[in-house]
């Protein structure tokens with residue numbers, strides 16, 4: 001898989017070299033390119049924003065630099081992802097879908113967002129997904145893109161050491177995960193649930209499923225309704 005990111009803060013993505021994805025990059029499983037949007041401006045002040053038509057607070061990102069930057073990256077194999085507070089909710093299902101794509105390009109906006117015509121233009125040519133990380137407003141798309149790149153990247157075969165662990169984690173089966181414990185068996189008066197020390201794997205599996213259902217009902221009843 002190849003991932004390209006366009007942003008006015010390219011240094012923000014330096015951390016990808018040290019995280020789990022750093023190993024994936026080194027292994028050649030994932031290629032990540034980070035591109036400075038300002039390299040596609042041609043005025044003295046390298047302007048990427050301007051005032052909104054129709055008035056309103058803040059500034060909007062100009063379409064021309066985006067068009068030049070994205071034209072240099074996009075092919076018919078590309079899925080363009082535009083983080084946005086007004087996007088579809090990014091979920092584990094979306095992460096799984098995106099993990100199967102050959103090429104992702106993340107357009108990280110700032111200010112009050114990107115001129116809508118950029119999304120409209122590329123939607124005529126390739127798959128474009130406006131995706132929200134959650135119901136809160138960030139200052140730009142970079143944090144959202146970083147989260148999405150990590151959630152997607154870890155699902156790409158060869159990135160995570162133990163693929164089975166991916167099957168047992170939260171949201172993979174639509175439920176929250178069961179609680180986990182490790183040594184010591186007793187810690188500050190807190191004991192590990194005895195079932196987990198029993199060696200009875202059928203009973204342990206049943207207990208873990210019950211914990212998933214109980215936790216999901218308590219903490220995320222919406223997930224049960226959506227199933």
Ligand SMILES: Nc1cc(-c2ccc3ccn(Cc4ccc(CN5CCCCC5)cc4)c3c2)n[nH]1
Nearest residue numbers: 083084085109110133134136137138139140141
């Ligand atoms: N899940 C999530 C993703 C983001 C996200 C993603 C990308 C960008 C690019 C810019 N921002 C900041 C911002 C601030 C305020 C608004 C609202 N404003 C209302 C009036 C009309 C204009 C727009 C929109 C964008 C971004 C924020 N936040 N949260």
